[in-house]
Amino acid sequence: MGTSTAAPFTGAELEAIRAQFPILQREVQGHPLVYLDSAATAQKPQRVIDAESSFYATANAAVHRGAHTLAGEATELYEDARLTIARFLHVDENEVVFTSHATEALNLIAYALGNASLGMGGAAAAPYALKPGDEIVTTELEHHANLIPWQELAARTGATLRHIPVRDNGALDVEVARSVIGERTRVLALSHVSNVTGQVSPLAQLVPLARAVGALVVLDSCQAAPHVPLHPRELDVDLAVFSGHKLYGPTGIGVLYGRAEVLDALPPFLYGGSMITTVTMEKAEYLPSPQRFEPGTPRIAQAIGLAEAVRFVDELGLDRIAASEHAVAQRLRDGLSVIPGVRLLGTDPAAPRVALASVVVDGVHAHDAGQFLDDRGIAARVGHHCAQPLHRRLGATASLRLSAAVHTTAQEVELALDAVAGIRSFFGAGGSTP
């Protein structure tokens, strides 16, 4: 975000970082891979691959049950992983819930609120119950994972779903937000960083609006976690989610942070073993967080792999990662914005941004543009990036997204800019074509 005073990585440091990612050795279409799709999923350093594999090779067992040595070791590794994540977020261990992915974490929140609305969870959950007349507020720039669960929750409870609109420059409209968020607002669910524009949301302005009316604040930090220090308590949010695989960790693991008070009050979402205290044929009583939200055999190897990824990030320092990526973000944005016939989505000069940018290439469909880049070994994302409403708002059906990571070099950015500059002439979309 460039607000840090930390030093960017030196050339030698960057080389050492790159050497940790085995996939960067491979070629694509006869070119060295230029991986600019980290916002979809990050590549994995060898130590993360080893951590997951080594667990299976040496300590695999079901956790939280059984008295044998392996069960004990596996449980310790799994709970150590939770502790690592908790420290990364500057929160308590019981405030960290492992899920299958960020999407599940968001659904968990929505379903727990839905269950509270059905009267489940007793008096503790009652303050979280939604009813007709209540409002859930989200934004026009959300990933579908932070939109559809709220649409469905509204439908189930009779609550009304409202949204904070997006301005032409991709920024959330704080002025309109002041009238959208009001006394009826019970939940504010929003993105930390847009997965299309890379712009950081004005949380310092929006969160207090929700706080002032006592609404629960849910933050989707998927695109923030790999790039900026994540501190949900400082951000004053109740719940925050991120995905492991975008943070150099394995797939199949997501994280839900929740204030202990909120998590312990909400009724569970999924039910089964490992989450209970007493079960009779008629009913069950549930453990406090995090166990109440982790029924079944959890994602043990994935959690351990994610903890290793977090150690990888921590050792590099998110402040230094942010400082290095700041230059990449700036060059991406500047470089893309001067290519003729290329329109950048998200042009708020005031917004801090992470190293991702999406463009619409005039006269060329994003899918074709992506194919052209792939031919040069450049992996980029094409499509609507699970954000159809934002694309519609910005007048695009699909876009081409370039997203960097800790291993991205300035030279790779130049290769990508050069490739984007060549798209229109290859497809005959230049000058003379209307």
Added chain:
Amino acid sequence: MSALEQLYQQIILDHSKHPHGVGLEVGEETSHQRNPVCGDEITLALRWNPAGARIEAIAWEGAGCSISQSSASLLATLAEESADEGAPWTPEEFTALIEEFREALRSRGAIALDEERFGDAAALSGVSRYVARVKCAMLAWVAAEDLLARRA
């Protein structure tokens, strides 16, 4: 010619910029197909001869990548050419053609489309090397297949 140039042959780029067969009539029976991955969309209609036994033309509307749009345009052109030559397709002939097209596109570069049978649409052979693009090229053909199945 590089693989990319084989994928994007001039015929394909021309058809995607200046498509044939575009324009549906209000109320005619159509099949709407979407490729949710990239948002390609095709809505297609078969125009039958008065006896309802042969296809005289194919009309469509859509939006999307050059592969999906040119494929619809090339299909419409192929149908029109067959009709102009006095041999408009029967449903059976068209079904066989669609199957042949699908087999070639799914062959990962092993089978080229026969120019005798497919005319300019044979230029779509290059798509078969790109697994992720096969669905784009198939979209219009799947719409046609859907309409044929409804009549069967």
